[in-house]
Amino acid sequence: MRENADFIKRIGALESEVIDLKNERKALANLKNKVHWAADANAKLEVVVEETNNLWRFMQKFVDEHATDRAELISRPELELKEKMNQMAWLARYCEFLSTEAVGRVLKSF
Numbered sequence: 001m002r003e004n005a006d007f008i009k010r011i012g013a014l015e016s017e018v019i020d021l022k023n024e025r026k027a028l029a030n031l032k033n034k035v036h037w038a039a040d041a042n043a044k045l046e047v048v049v050e051e052t053n054n055l056w057r058f059m060q061k062f063v064d065e066h067a068t069d070r071a072e073l074i075s076r077p078e079l080e081l082k083e084k085m086n087q088m089a090w091l092a093r094y095c096e097f098l099s100t101e102a103v104g105r106v107l108k109s110f
Contacts, residue, residue, distance in 0.1 A: 063098060068102065
């Protein structure tokens with residue numbers, strides 16, 4: 001009987017060890033998934049930052065081209081004063097998007 005009770009205790013101990021090992025394996029798998037997700041999230045964040053920078057560069061080039069056109073219009077002597085003021089109002093609205101080169105071209109047009 002006593003051997004039987006010791007045998008049952010050993011089986012119970014082995015059973016609890018197996019359960020602990022399974023729980024640790026699940027925990028490691030969850031941790032691995034979280035680490036993978038974090039690395040994936042970091043890569044996605046880098047892509048979003050890069051795309052935002054590309055969009056900003058595109059907008060700045062677009063506004064710079066329009067600023068150059070507006071500066072050329074302002075420098076024309078045949079253009080009416082009201083139209084020149086409209087062009088200057090456009091430049092004032094979008095001045096924060098202008099690059100330093102575009103600001104230099106606009107200043108030279110006066």
